[in-house]
Amino acid sequence: MRILFAKLLVGMTGLLIVVLAILFAVIRNPSDDAQMAAPDQVTLTTPGAGVVAPTTSDAKSQAPQAATVARGRAVYVEQRCRVCHSIQGEGNTRSPLDGVSARLREKEIRLWIVAPQEMNPAVAKRGYQLSEEDLNALVAYLTASSHR
Amino acid sequence: MQLGRAALWIAVYLGLVLAPLFVLLVGTTDTNAGFWWDFAIALGFAGTAMMGVQFLLTARFKRAMAPFGIDIIYYFHRYIAVVALGLILAHPAILMFDNPAILSFLNPVRAPWRMNAGLASILALTALMISSWWRKRLSLHYDAWRRWHSALAIAALGLALAHIGGVGHYVAAPWKRALWTGIGLSWLGVIAYVRVGRPWWMLRRPYDVIDVRPERGDAWSVVVRPRGHEGFRYHPGQFAWLTLRASPFAMREHPFSISSSPMASGQLEFTIKELGDFTETVKTVRAGETAFVDGPYGAFTIDRHQAPGYVFIAGGIGIAPLMGMLRALADRGDARPIILFYAYRRWERLTFREAIEKLRSQISLRVVYVLGEPPDRWEGETGLIGPGVLSRHLPFDRRNLHYFVCGPEPMTQAVERALYGLGVPLRQMHTELFDMA
Numbered sequence: 001m002r003i004l005f006a007k008l009l010v011g012m013t014g015l016l017i018v019v020l021a022i023l024f025a026v027i028r029n030p031s032d033d034a035q036m037a038a039p040d041q042v043t044l045t046t047p048g049a050g051v052v053a054p055t056t057s058d059a060k061s062q063a064p065q066a067a068t069v070a071r072g073r074a075v076y077v078e079q080r081c082r083v084c085h086s087i088q089g090e091g092n093t094r095s096p097l098d099g100v101s102a103r104l105r106e107k108e109i110r111l112w113i114v115a116p117q118e119m120n121p122a123v124a125k126r127g128y129q130l131s132e133e134d135l136n137a138l139v140a141y142l143t144a145s146s147h148r
Numbered sequence: 149m150q151l152g153r154a155a156l157w158i159a160v161y162l163g164l165v166l167a168p169l170f171v172l173l174v175g176t177t178d179t180n181a182g183f184w185w186d187f188a189i190a191l192g193f194a195g196t197a198m199m200g201v202q203f204l205l206t207a208r209f210k211r212a213m214a215p216f217g218i219d220i221i222y223y224f225h226r227y228i229a230v231v232a233l234g235l236i237l238a239h240p241a242i243l244m245f246d247n248p249a250i251l252s253f254l255n256p257v258r259a260p261w262r263m264n265a266g267l268a269s270i271l272a273l274t275a276l277m278i279s280s281w282w283r284k285r286l287s288l289h290y291d292a293w294r295r296w297h298s299a300l301a302i303a304a305l306g307l308a309l310a311h312i313g314g315v316g317h318y319v320a321a322p323w324k325r326a327l328w329t330g331i332g333l334s335w336l337g338v339i340a341y342v343r344v345g346r347p348w349w350m351l352r353r354p355y356d357v358i359d360v361r362p363e364r365g366d367a368w369s370v371v372v373r374p375r376g377h378e379g380f381r382y383h384p385g386q387f388a389w390l391t392l393r394a395s396p397f398a399m400r401e402h403p404f405s406i407s408s409s410p411m412a413s414g415q416l417e418f419t420i421k422e423l424g425d426f427t428e429t430v431k432t433v434r435a436g437e438t439a440f441v442d443g444p445y446g447a448f449t450i451d452r453h454q455a456p457g458y459v460f461i462a463g464g465i466g467i468a469p470l471m472g473m474l475r476a477l478a479d480r481g482d483a484r485p486i487i488l489f490y491a492y493r494r495w496e497r498l499t500f501r502e503a504i505e506k507l508r509s510q511i512s513l514r515v516v517y518v519l520g521e522p523p524d525r526w527e528g529e530t531g532l533i534g535p536g537v538l539s540r541h542l543p544f545d546r547r548n549l550h551y552f553v554c555g556p557e558p559m560t561q562a563v564e565r566a567l568y569g570l571g572v573p574l575r576q577m578h579t580e581l582f583d584m585a
Binding site for chain 2: 017
């Protein structure tokens with residue numbers, strides 16, 4: 001009876017700990033879907049605005065650039081780069097990417113994404129298999145002037 | 149059984165384990181790491197805090213244990229460890245499943261030190277669990293096991309804290325780092341209290357062995373008397389950790405029931421059966437040697453449960469705490485009716501046979517011996533204590549009595565079932581788990 005009682009106590013306690021750990025994760029990720037989608041929607045409106053903008057030669061070249069950066073940001077969110085990296089204090093501040101284009105050449109940034117071990121054999125990071133378009137967009141986003 | 153008290157206890161435990169985790173939420177920037185990531189992180193933190201609280205559970209803080217029975221706390225320690233190991237194993241497992249890049253951390257040559265610390269913590273914890281759950285099968289000596297147990301426990305916790313500090317992300321804010329350092333230090337404080345503070349206190353309160361008396365059935369009664377101090381007050385049926393031929397710092401203490409009456413002022417008696425490494429050496433102890441006693445503990449006592457009469461049910465050396473209660477009843481001149489069911493294999497090995505017979509003339513005691521291997525012409529009960537034996541001897545008002553059962557766990561469980569079948573309410577049955585190793 002006492003063993004059963006001890007097991008009952010442990011069972012209830014263990015269950016509550018798991019439930020509260022779930023609560024912790026939910027609090028940390030308020031409406032997961034909305035959070036993930038929001039950046040895409042925000043950034044995707046930019047090229048839309050660019051299309052109706054006056055077609056000066058300057059705007060012409062900026063619009064596709066903005067679209068690429070927006071797409072790069074979407075890739076950045078989708079691939080969950082923020083788990084390990086931060087930009088402007090958002091994300092994991094252990095490995096900030098602010099001003100990365102000042103530190104690395106574009107080719108090096110690419111390698112860090114697709115084959116990090118070629119940059120540093122000791123690094124614990126996997127290479128990301130991205131389409132050429134996604135990779136270009138991601139690099140464009142990372143080198144965009146806004147967070148240099 | 150004691151559900152209100154259980155709820156309070158669980159709440160306190162959850163507070164100790166989870167408050168440090170939820171504090172991490174304060175002022176965090178949202179990393180959008182995803183549900184599974186943060187769930188795994190929470191499990192890691194909770195598991196580490198559980199490891200820390202494990203030290204608290206076996207630190208034997210008398211006030212905290214008193215209302216509950218320390219045996220439950222020890223069993224809680226034992227079973228919740230399995231839950232903690234599960235959570236801690238789930239922590240990297242979920243992270244790796246969620247983000248396979250982390251798999252590379254499993255290579256200790258290339259992984260950063262903070263990840264190796266985490267991995268080493270898990271290995272230490274696993275070794276700890278294997279050596280504890282299968283101690284007897286691995287034929288580990290109790291004292292050696294106990295030293296390894298604390299060494300591995302301290303290593304596992306220290307490495308886990310190093311892992312948390314090294315990863316650093318969740319405790320990046322200075323005040324959070326300070327908080328977790330403080331929590332870690334308070335666990336270390338508990339360890340220091342158990343390993344240094346209490347032994348030091350015990351060393352200053354030694355006991356003299358004044359007699360080692362042989363009892364029937366390969367048992368020995370060790371009588372000790374406090375040397376230069378008051379000793380402690382206790383309730384009949386409680387137990388204490390006894391150290392013989394070792395310093396309190398050596399952690400070579402063993403829990404035994406006190407078989408003397410608290411009224412027998414100035415001395416304590418433990419009745420110990422030869423069953424293992426330590427108990428077989430008890431007979432070589434001589435009067436004049438020094439002993440150390442940490443007690444009293446336990447909730448298995450008539451003093452906590454008033455009733456018109458008591459039924460004691462003993463199997464083998466389980467008689468020891470019941471003997472303490474019988475002697476106390478005699479010393480107090482208590483006239484309430486007592487029935488003692490006492491199961492043993494053979495008549496000539498029946499521990500306390502003469503003492504029990506003597507008590508019959510002092511208190512209102514009826515004894516029902518139940519022998520496994522009865523001698524010729526035995527007219528008493530035989531076999532095991534079950535519904536048959538109990539219903540033949542229990543009085544009409546059995547539902548008003550309180551029952552104290554002490555013996556091997558299978559016997560205890562069988563008796564509890566039998567009593568329940570006879571209509572005795574669960575809250576009137578009292579038992580104690582004494583396999584505390």
